[in-house]
Amino acid sequence: MINFIWMGLIIIGIVVGAINGNMKEINEATFEGAKIGVTICFGLISVLVFWLGLMKIAEESGLLALFAKLLRPVVRFLFPDVPKDSPALGYILSNISANLFGLGNAATPMGLKAMTELQKxxxxxxRASSAMITFLALNTSGLTLIPTTIIAIRLNYESANAVEIVGTTLFATCCGTLVAILLDKWYRRKYRSSF
Incomplete structure (x- = not known):
């Protein structure tokens, strides 16, 4: 559906630009936007490769397994209706770990696999199960320790202090995650029979 919305907006913009005689500006904006998009992508690729490399080192060294072990009681508390041996828990832990380090692009495939396993x-x-709703709430609130993607964009635009947003990002995502968990627990208690 979103593809149709974007396509409609683009077509409307081009038609209105043509009617008003602004095709030159539309062409310039199109090429400038493409140039900026490629520049941003290259900037993001370098930072994502760096952090994904660190994640791979952490995985090979057993650090991620230790981190997952530390998070397991929290995940069990948040997802009490998911069996202990379900592969969904592993995908949920991987997704949360990737989101904590600001690697939303790396977290997405794990999130999709978690949803597939939760659906099973x-x-x-x-309809969505309570575990699926909890996972969606956590994923949307996105607790982030290090917002690597935003730091990469700020570095790409030559920010004087690209990492100054870490504190505010941590505060905002902690607040968002806390509200998501509290609302999820409240809705589970209130509407337990309908889930």
Whole structure:
């Protein structure tokens, strides 16, 4: 659906520009936007490769396994209805770990796999289970320790202090995650029978 919305906006913009005689400006903006997009992508690639490399080193050294072990009680508290041996828990832990380090692009495939596994144990396949709702709430709030993607964009635009946003990002995402968890727990208690 979103593709149709974007396509509609682009077509409307081009038609209105043509009617008003602004095709030259539209062409310039199109090429400038493409140039900026490529520049941003290259900047993001370098930072993401760096952090993904560090994540791979952490995985090989056993640090991620230790981190997942530390998070396991929290995940069990948040997802009490997911069986202990479900592969969904591993994907959820991987997704949370990637989001903590600001690697949203790396977290997405793990999040999709987690949802697939949660759907397999969903007693009502025609609607989202409470575990799926909890996971979506956590993923949307996105607790982040190091916002690597934002830092990469700020570095790309030659920010004087690209990492100054770490504190405010941590505060904002902690608040968002806390509210998401509290609302999720409240809704689970209030509407437990309907999930």
């Amino acid at each position: 144990i969903n007693p009502h396949p025609d």
